[in-house]
Amino acid sequence: MMTLAKAASLLALISLPLAAYADVEFTHPDPGSTVNSGDILTAYWKDSGEAPSLLDLRDYDLFLCAGGPSEEYSADSTFSQEDLALLVQDGLFERGNSVSFQIQPNLGSPYPDAYFLKMISRGPNNATAVNYSQRFSVNGMKGQFSERVWYGLSLTNDADSHQDLRKRQAAGATALYTVPYPEQSTGLTKYAPMARQPGTTITAKSAPPVFPTSAFSVARTFLPIPTWQTTLTAPQTLSTSGIENPATPAPHPKDDMELFLRRWADDA
Template identity: 65%
Template sequence: MKFTNPASILLAFPLIALADVEFTSPEPGATVHGGDVLTALWKDSGEPPRILELTDYDLFLCAGGSSVEYSEDIALLIDNGSFERGNSVSFQVKPDVGAIYPNAYFLKMVSRSVNTTVINYSQRFSLSGMTGTFSERVQTGLSMLPNVTGDHNELKKRQFAAAAAAPAAALYNVPYPLQSTGLTKYAPMAQHPGTTITAKSAPPRFPTSPYTVAQTHLPIPTWQTTLTAPQTFSTTSIENPATPAPHPTDDMNNYLKRWADGA
């Protein structure tokens, strides 16, 4: 899998991907009123994979700092959107999903094709009229951002392309049941089988997950997406040089003998 990653000196932005989807709206520093209809626009960036190769996407509203450790998906805006419907989509942002903070928000698109999953981000923008709150994680991330006036020209000067990389490895090491915030969870890379069988028994590879016996109805899970760490191993194949075994002889007679008792 391929991801775009916010760099360590991100200033006021999440990131601008130089692959597949490049957001053109909302513009950096724009302000939209919570509860109003917001339209996202994007174009093909000219880098692979091309938009024509992508099939569908999920669109999230995010808030927080310049790294994935200090930002969250706070709302799923579009579920299984289709690229065949064009390069724009409109949605309504509920005022209670977040708080008021300058340039706290950005969009995240998880795009899929037959063989690839890619993540792209929009520029930062503000939402007015918000009535909700931010988690401690998001607040910490926002407090780490430098002060930004929100001036369009100033924000434009700070745009830059982020390098392609996986999200912080630390996120994949957090046990799955302990990832309790946000709409996205992270799973470790699938293990690569060894070349020889050495085990004499089959003990569990990992300790059992902590759990609590439910006494009442549990709340509906909130996460919408699970990202798996990209594979770091590779495999090779070679042709089997062994001579194929000959076909059995007199096979039909052996088959007919099976029914001899029933004749």
């Protein structure tokens, strides 16, 4: 029977980014290499020599990811990287050890060694495994990273560069949250503005909608799989303060027990 400690170790092993521990080992893109957005790119992999064998795997999904942490496992790995795009869905291993795709320039920011590939492989009995490529750069990127990605990138840099990363993070986050929600049609993450705070006085006589209604179509057939997976809301900037009430507490009522008991008296 697997102990809790062994289960935690296995989960850490599977989640460890940027290293292939089983089944798939990426051989291209090369670590530290640079590719161009919009070009037809090809990823290559081989059998890592560890179980399960590639011959035992059926199909896979390939994602473009960005963020951190570095090669060493960190508890922050789940919260410091993001799937930017699903590049290949239900790819078949029987077609070979390579696949071609395009990286759209609006998926992320221009930042060195920020990108890597993630492959989720599936085999018999619904078994799955996750493997990662080495980091690489993408020229021509014109999009914005999320706060999560900037945080992950900060984990891969030394302390001297953290201040610059925070500035990039703040600028990127502000731009993302100001784009109207219906206009965010790319990526796997959407961004919602900070929740509105009530005013200090009540002046409105009615409650009209704050934003216009969204257009919609009634579904008459099965809908496609949603193109986004997560919605992040801008953090609250509201701050409050309070002081102790200096008023003297009112005294407890006196001589009211008889009046209280009289309520339960039987008048019959």
